Amino acid sequence: MGLGHDQLGLFNVSRPDEALKSPVSAARTSGYSQGDMTAPDSLFPRLEPLLPRVTKPIQYVGGELNATVKDWDAVDVRWALMYPDAYEVGLPNQGVMILYEVINERPDALAERTYAVWPDLAALMREHGIGQFTVDAHRPVAAFDVLGVSFATELGYTNLLEALDLAGIPLHSRDRTDAHPIVLAGGHAAFNPEPISDFIDAAVLGDGEQAVLEITDLIKTWKSQGRPGGRIELLLRLARTGGVYVPRFYDVDFLPDGRIHRVVPHRADVPFRVHKRTVMDLDEWPYPKQPLVPLAESVHERMSVEIFRGCTRGCRFCQAGMITRPVRERSITGIGEMVDRGLRATGFEEVGLLSLSSADHSEIADIAHGLADRYEGTNTSLSLPSTRVDAFNVTLANELSRNGRRSGLTFAPEGGSERLRAVINKMVSKEDLIRTVSTAYAHGWRQVKLYFMCGLPTETDADVLEIADMAKDVIRAGRAAAGHRDIRCTVSIGGFVPKPHTPFQWAGQAAADTIDHRLRLLRSAISADRSFGRAIGVRYHDGKPGIIEGLLSRGDRRVGAVIEAVWRAGGRFDGWSEHFSYDRWVGACADVLPAYGVDLAWFTVRERTEHEVLPWDHLDSGLDKEWLWSDWQDALDETEVDDCRWTPCYDCGVCPGMGTDIQIGPTGRTLLPLTPA
Amino acid sequence: MRYAKRGRLRFTSHRDFARAFERALRRAEIPMGYSAGFSPHPKISYHGAAPTGVASEAEYLEIGLARLMDAEAVRVALDACLPAGLDIEECLPVAEGTLAERIDASRWQITLPGLDPSTVDAAGKIFLATPAIPVERPTKSGRRTVDARAAVVSLTVADSEPTGSCAILTVVVRQVTPAVRPDDVIAALATVAACVPTAPARAIRLAQGRLDDSGQLTDPLAPERAAALAARESVPDTLDGAQR
Numbered sequence: 001m002g003l004g005h006d007q008l009g010l011f012n013v014s015r016p017d018e019a020l021k022s023p024v025s026a027a028r029t030s031g032y033s034q035g036d037m038t039a040p041d042s043l044f045p046r047l048e049p050l051l052p053r054v055t056k057p058i059q060y061v062g063g064e065l066n067a068t069v070k071d072w073d074a075v076d077v078r079w080a081l082m083y084p085d086a087y088e089v090g091l092p093n094q095g096v097m098i099l100y101e102v103i104n105e106r107p108d109a110l111a112e113r114t115y116a117v118w119p120d121l122a123a124l125m126r127e128h129g130i131g132q133f134t135v136d137a138h139r140p141v142a143a144f145d146v147l148g149v150s151f152a153t154e155l156g157y158t159n160l161l162e163a164l165d166l167a168g169i170p171l172h173s174r175d176r177t178d179a180h181p182i183v184l185a186g187g188h189a190a191f192n193p194e195p196i197s198d199f200i201d202a203a204v205l206g207d208g209e210q211a212v213l214e215i216t217d218l219i220k221t222w223k224s225q226g227r228p229g230g231r232i233e234l235l236l237r238l239a240r241t242g243g244v245y246v247p248r249f250y251d252v253d254f255l256p257d258g259r260i261h262r263v264v265p266h267r268a269d270v271p272f273r274v275h276k277r278t279v280m281d282l283d284e285w286p287y288p289k290q291p292l293v294p295l296a297e298s299v300h301e302r303m304s305v306e307i308f309r310g311c312t313r314g315c316r317f318c319q320a321g322m323i324t325r326p327v328r329e330r331s332i333t334g335i336g337e338m339v340d341r342g343l344r345a346t347g348f349e350e351v352g353l354l355s356l357s358s359a360d361h362s363e364i365a366d367i368a369h370g371l372a373d374r375y376e377g378t379n380t381s382l383s384l385p386s387t388r389v390d391a392f393n394v395t396l397a398n399e400l401s402r403n404g405r406r407s408g409l410t411f412a413p414e415g416g417s418e419r420l421r422a423v424i425n426k427m428v429s430k431e432d433l434i435r436t437v438s439t440a441y442a443h444g445w446r447q448v449k450l451y452f453m454c455g456l457p458t459e460t461d462a463d464v465l466e467i468a469d470m471a472k473d474v475i476r477a478g479r480a481a482a483g484h485r486d487i488r489c490t491v492s493i494g495g496f497v498p499k500p501h502t503p504f505q506w507a508g509q510a511a512a513d514t515i516d517h518r519l520r521l522l523r524s525a526i527s528a529d530r531s532f533g534r535a536i537g538v539r540y541h542d543g544k545p546g547i548i549e550g551l552l553s554r555g556d557r558r559v560g561a562v563i564e565a566v567w568r569a570g571g572r573f574d575g576w577s578e579h580f581s582y583d584r585w586v587g588a589c590a591d592v593l594p595a596y597g598v599d600l601a602w603f604t605v606r607e608r609t610e611h612e613v614l615p616w617d618h619l620d621s622g623l624d625k626e627w628l629w630s631d632w633q634d635a636l637d638e639t640e641v642d643d644c645r646w647t648p649c650y651d652c653g654v655c656p657g658m659g660t661d662i663q664i665g666p667t668g669r670t671l672l673p674l675t676p677a
Numbered sequence: 678m679r680y681a682k683r684g685r686l687r688f689t690s691h692r693d694f695a696r697a698f699e700r701a702l703r704r705a706e707i708p709m710g711y712s713a714g715f716s717p718h719p720k721i722s723y724h725g726a727a728p729t730g731v732a733s734e735a736e737y738l739e740i741g742l743a744r745l746m747d748a749e750a751v752r753v754a755l756d757a758c759l760p761a762g763l764d765i766e767e768c769l770p771v772a773e774g775t776l777a778e779r780i781d782a783s784r785w786q787i788t789l790p791g792l793d794p795s796t797v798d799a800a801g802k803i804f805l806a807t808p809a810i811p812v813e814r815p816t817k818s819g820r821r822t823v824d825a826r827a828a829v830v831s832l833t834v835a836d837s838e839p840t841g842s843c844a845i846l847t848v849v850v851r852q853v854t855p856a857v858r859p860d861d862v863i864a865a866l867a868t869v870a871a872c873v874p875t876a877p878a879r880a881i882r883l884a885q886g887r888l889d890d891s892g893q894l895t896d897p898l899a900p901e902r903a904a905a906l907a908a909r910e911s912v913p914d915t916l917d918g919a920q921r
Contacts, residue, residue: 058689065760295693295696346700347758
């Protein structure tokens with residue numbers, strides 16, 4: 001949580017829709033043969049009359065700046081890329097944008113995008129027999145070779161089922177034929193795809209850039225050979241690479257008490273463990289070069305440049321920081337080029353320098369200074385998603401805001417008490433925090449946002465109540481530093497969800513009631529003191545959605561039936577509070593799980609033991625399970641570990657095991673001012 | 678500036694268009710004038726946008742530049758930076774006053790699928806003979822009733838082959854508050870004469886301007902067009918030279 005930076009994941013617009021004037025399309029939602037002979041008709045002529053009847057129709061028409069529509073018949077391999085959430089959330093996703101461009105740059109392949117459709121349009125599509133479509137050329141998703149789905153969060157699983165059903169693709173991998181696309185999962189949630197293993201054909205762990213190219217090659221070869229052995233042979237070829245997980249080739253056996261006995265391949269020619277993919281030189285992958293700019297409003301109205309990938313801070317709750325190791329920096333000159341090219345290509349007014357901990361880039365001071373110089377007086381604003389709590393971060397923010405407003409700064413102490421911060425390995429003292437925010441207020445920042453989590457391992461009520469004290473101290477110190485009372489502090493707090501491949505993967509998740517109870521205590525502790533009035537705001541979420549996220553995060557194959565039951569009962573858009581129904585999930589768990597001798601609590605609040613086989617143990621993120629366990633024990637002992645970017649290696653296992661190494665500067669190069677075109 | 682909203686991009690809302698337009702200004706590197714103050718904004722004024730989902734050949738806006746530019750060069754540069762379907766049709770230097778003073782009505786063309794022109798013509802006559810036709814419209818804050826009749830200046834049905842495939846209606850509507858939109862006119866025809874198309878009707882705004890005494894719309898860019906023509910004829914080279 002908090003770290004919503006999992007955004008990681010040509011030609012000008014041409015419009016075949018207008019060219020394909022055919023008023024009647026034969027395309028129905030099922031029975032698509034992978035039409036290599038003829039291009040499928042655009043669904044747009046049939047979709048268009050429905051659009052005036054739905055909300056925000058612009059999200060379904062495509063036509064984004066820098067979108068690509070290629071000739072169907074001119075390529076060998078065709079990808080439909082899906083972000084399984086609403087268009088406004090999915091469009092800015094960096095992962096999808098990068099893969100879309102990487103694939104479309106190949107002359108022999110094309111990629112189009114598809115997003116979750118809202119229930120109003122989904123109902124009309126079913127009524128009129130219109131299948132799930134891509135927004136680029138409105139081609140039916142069922143006609144592509146691959147449907148690649150990027151899961152930044154597990155709450156998109158019901159949207160996957162909805163899209164498959166709308167597309168006319170059988171929900172279950174086993175029911176698909178050679179006529180259907182390969183359904184491929186990626187993104188952070190793919191590091192434990194077991195809950196969706198019935199519905200996907202394959203999963204790729206880690207960076208997608210090289211993986212999609214290799215998969216494209218493999219499919220191209222298989223098709224050119226006349227598709228020998230059909231779908232199974234293709235999946236086998238993918239599995240044999242060792243970098244693509246094909247769940248159907250693995251058996252999961254259970255012990256009488258419900259735990260997993262073992263996960264083993266049932267064929268000799270597929271590997272026991274599947275490894276994650278790591279792109280090593282980010283300067284060789286300067287994507288997206290031509291970021292997509294939607295006509296519709298999206299959740300990120302800015303351009304993002306990924307300044308490094310990976311994180312070695314070692315925050316024990318953070319799945320992103322664990323599974324994206326090692327740290328790989330983009331060079332200062334590479335960043336400068338991407339910012340320049342991206343701004344020219346998009347016309348955006350704001351650039352975000354994206355990563356898991358941007359202030360940690362070895363040349364961040366020069367980058368900030370150089371960009372601020374370059375864009376001085378241009379109404380271009382620069383931002384850094386700041387989570388580091390130190391004065392240096394404020395210096396950077398000051399530099400980047402040289403041209404513009406100083407409205408708000410964000411810091412993420414994550415844990416309320418010093419003890420708890422030792423447990424989660426977020427090394428920041430209360431004094432650091434007070435000093436940092438005082439500096440910020442003294443430099444004219446008026447609003448400070450503090451991110452916390454609730455329900456962390458070993459947490460007590462007292463730990464959470466310390467957040468109230470901290471917020472009050474922040475305001476007190478801030479008023480003194482600013483010399484006036486016009487400052488605000490917002491406490492943003494969410495429930496912690498233990499994630500696979502982290503030291504907390506064994507932890508018992510806090511129950512929803514516990515989270516809600518502690519949040520109530522915190523809110524009343526803050527509002528009890530009238531002298532702070534509205535200077536302190538609290539933003540929070542209740543604990544129930546976190547429990548379902550926990551079920552889906554650490555679930556195994558038995559959870560698939562729960563997901564399907566929830567979807568059949570109308571579950572969609574589970575990341576949206578207005579659509580999410582806790583009761584629907586609890587009901588589905590109660591219907592499905594007792595047959596296996598387990599329940600919702602078994603998957604969520606139960607603490608695991610050292611030698612329990614975890615559902616994702618056969619999926620190799622590079623981290624040694626022994627190291628994760630010892631880090632979990634260190635957490636319980638409140639012992640911290642250092643950041644290996646600056647200190648010697650502590651043997652998490654990634655670098656030697658995967659043949660990788662951290663890649664950081666300084667390069668010693670500088671960001672040259674641009675010469676006017 | 679006159680611009681058009683066509684094809685599938687008629688589904689852009691006004692806010693969508695404004696965002697795309699401002700990004701196009703930046704990409705085209707148009708030297709915009711900015712408002713003063715804490716948070717400077719480029720000087721753009723938009724005039725009554727067509728509703729989301731309705732195409733238009735005649736949308737208008739004005740921009741303020743920081744320095745003199747050739748208007749046609751601005752048009753070409755901006756049009757190249759906007760997606761096809763959002764098209765800048767005309768760009769002229771302001772001659773006098775503001776566009777707002779020259780626009781008080783719209784001419785819409787409405788296509789009603791599955792209706793015979795004679796049927797719609799009969800319905801139109803009933804419409805025009807009715808003093809007030811309240812219709813309901815869903816809004817964010819519940820349903821709201823507007824009179825679809827009073828603002829309508831004229832309503833004519835094009836003569837076409839009575840194939841039964843569609844009828845084409847042209848209406849001239851005054852820009853009043855609350856606005857009367859093509860949807861309201863369609864709803865009114867259904868109310869007074871049970872005249873309901875078999876598929877969703879499609880509307881296009883063909884023109885905006887000031888109503889003259891004969892009920893026709895005047896071209897809001899006429900003074901600019903005249904001034905530009907006069908300038909070209911009298912001083913062919915100085916304007917061009919002044920920009921460099």
